[in-house]
Structure formats: C-alpha cells, structure tokens
Amino acid sequence: MTNSSSVQPLTVSFFRSVLKGKISVPGDKSISHRALMFSALAIGESHITGLLEGEDVMQTAQAMQAMGANPKRIAPGEWRVIGQGIGQLKEPQDVLNMGNSGTSARLLSGILSSHGFFSVMTGDGSLRKRPMARVTTPLSETGAKFLTREGGRLPMAIVGTAKAHPVGYRLPVASAQVKSAILLAGLNADGITWVEEPVATRDHTENMLRHFGVDVRIEDLVDGGKKISLKGPVTLKARNIRVPGDPSSATFMLVAAAMISGSEICIEGVGLNPLRTGAFEVLKWMGADLCIENEHVEGGEPIGDLVIKGSNLKGVDVPADCAPSMIDEYPILSVAAAYADGVTRFRGLEELRVKESDRFTSIVDMLRGNGVQVDIDGDDLIITGTRGNIPGGGVVATHMDHRLAMSASILGLVAQKGIKVDDIRFIRTSFPNYFPLMNQLGAKFDV
C-alpha cells in the first residue's frame, strides 16, 4: 500500500434490492503468505495456484524476491517459486517493507532470525504501530539480535544467526503468527523447537510444513491446548499448492446476504479449516440459513461451497474461546449483531486491539456513530440489535484497516440513511476484487 496514493472515500446508500448469484472469493491470505515463504525455503520448484494477489501477499513475494528466491507469476493466481533451501536465503540489499501486513512481518522475523545476515524491516503507518515484541522476545532465544523502536515497534533491525538455538515457548497470547514465527526459526535451528498454545489457533503452518515433508509433531495438552514441535535442521521438498478461497473474505458476503431478506448466494471453493470457521458457526447460532455443499479435502485443507439465504438474525453470546477461530471476523459480525434482534455479547476481544487498527475501538465508533447502542465490559463488546433498523447517517473512520472498510460498506447497505466510509484503499491488501464481486451479486457500489 502506497501511503502517498490519495484517500478514497465511499458513500453507501440503503440497498433496496437483493443479493443473488454464485461467486468465488480470492485465495486465503494466511495460506498464500505461507505458500510463498515455504516454497522459497524448499529444494526445487514449487507451483502455486489460487494465490491471493492482494497487496499484503505481494509484500511477502517482494521480500522473498529481495532474498534471492524468485517468485514468478505465470497467470492470474498461478505462481512458480524456485526454492533456495533452508538457511540459504541471501542478505537483502535494502529495507524490507512489509506494508500493512502483520503476517508478513511476524513470519519473516522467524525466518530471518535463523539466517546469518543483517536485515531491516519496516511497514506502513498501521504496521509501525503494531507490537513486534511478541515475536522478538521468543526469537531472541535463537541467538538472533533484534533492535526495534521504543515499545517493540517497526522499523526493526535483525542480526540473524546461522547457528540458531532451538526455542521452546508457551504462547502468552493466542497467536498463529507468533507460533509460526517460532516454528519457522526452528527449521534452521539445531534440535527440537516447540511451541505450546493454550488455545488452538489456525494451523496452516503445521499443515503446510507437513505437506513440504517436515515431521511436525502435535500433541494435545491436558489443559485443552496443543504442543507443536519439530526437529531442525530440516529439508523442505518443493510441492504443488492449491490455495482455497479465503473464509475471512467470504464472511463479508455471507453477512450481507444473511441480513438482506430474499437474498440467496453461493460462494464456491471456500477453505473450511475448523480453526477458521468460527464465524460460520456464530452465524448459524444467530439463525442464518447457511449450509455447506460439496465438502472435500484438497492439499490437506477441507474446502466446500457455502450457500446462504436471507433470514431473521437474533443476538447471541459468543464465548472468549471462540475468538481464535474467528479473530478477523468480529468487525463484520458486529454489523450482523447490530442488525439482529436482541443483544449480542462478544467476549474476550483483547487481541482486537493490536490489529491493523484498534478494532475494538473502531467497531464501537463505527456502530455508535451510526445510531447503534454498544456497551463495553472489560474486553467484551455488547451490541444491542436494532431489528433491522440501523439508523446510519454517520461517517466511518477506517484507520488503514481493510476489514473495517469492508464491514462499513456492508453496514451502509442496511442502514436507513446509508453511511460514508472515509477511505476504502486498504481493501486491496486482502480482497482486491471485493467491490466487483459485490456488484456481481447485485449490490450497486459506486466505486
């Protein structure tokens, strides 16, 4: 994302029609980042299809390019990567700019820590506010050195080590990015790297490392968590990877169709990894008419088509332990809660404060600014549903946050007086064809 590109506001009017049709959403962002990174670390040539070509993933591609792997686009979503082998990336000659992408910054920190060279990483105004100590603290155990701005923020200088010590770490926060960073450092460390997570988080790193031939061990812990371990150094063998549709992107369309009575849409080929589908369960608890068709497994990940029809939604109480499986979906689920009948309580949302924006505060401001009652109790959000009567008329500040911008656009469709969104540019970090796809379903966004 170029900070210099000019702000792009959007006005959304109340939508008087229905959403209909069949679409596919772009590839999963988490899996796309990993596909590029792991292919660059493998021996041989990997072939990726369905890669998300949003700006976040393109930052990862550029970083891998700067370190000697040569990701090549051969057709839309189709990429070839010549792997360099574990520990064989080259010192980047310039600063690595990770743009808006926390996943790129955190996972690459793990890879860089066990390479014996110097690098500097930065990001845009949003990423430079996000905490990096959550990765630099455990990664320092490898022997790598990290120098960050005050508060553990980017820009950050990294002196990696070719003789990395294996890390053993129990995660203090539920974070797949931190877990993945440690496991990636361990690929080139001598001995057993392990991570314990008190609550299971998305396991795409574990699944894809296994796909590349790494012996990743996963044990269930008595407290309900998991212990993931691998013995380094390892060899990754080049593979073909098919990236499924992104369930987080699909949720925007699902919520829109669920709220707008008479709608019926189908989203084909969506990833259904159970550690990502919490939002689908919550939508069903809310009374959404959502079903899954053609379920099958591709490349180690479950995939299926989602069919949803408009229905009456009701408020629900969502426990904190659901958060890791739907962490990026709270902004759009908050719109569903505002539209529903009754009170919704989302519990345990502390991690929302360290995303592209402080999403906890951004959600509160978005809804209150459009006439919806929201109460806060510690880390819980309590949203009083309007039974389909969201007043609207406000301006939503999106704070360089793609998910806020998409959620706000959908809020506008169902708000009596419509809404204004201050800036929709950042949607291209994760979902470049979001507006064309919404318009294909019948929405009339004027972009």
Ligand SMILES: O=C(O)C1=C[C@@H](OP(=O)(O)O)[C@@H](O)[C@H](O)C1
């Ligand atoms: O590992 C990943 O690909 C991601 C993990 C999550 O972040 P945390 O690890 O910070 O929870 C999620 O919010 C992010 O969009 C992608």
Ligand SMILES: C=C(OP(=O)(O)O)C(=O)O
């Ligand atoms: C939090 C997100 O991504 P990242 O951490 O990669 O910036 C997101 O996509 O909602």
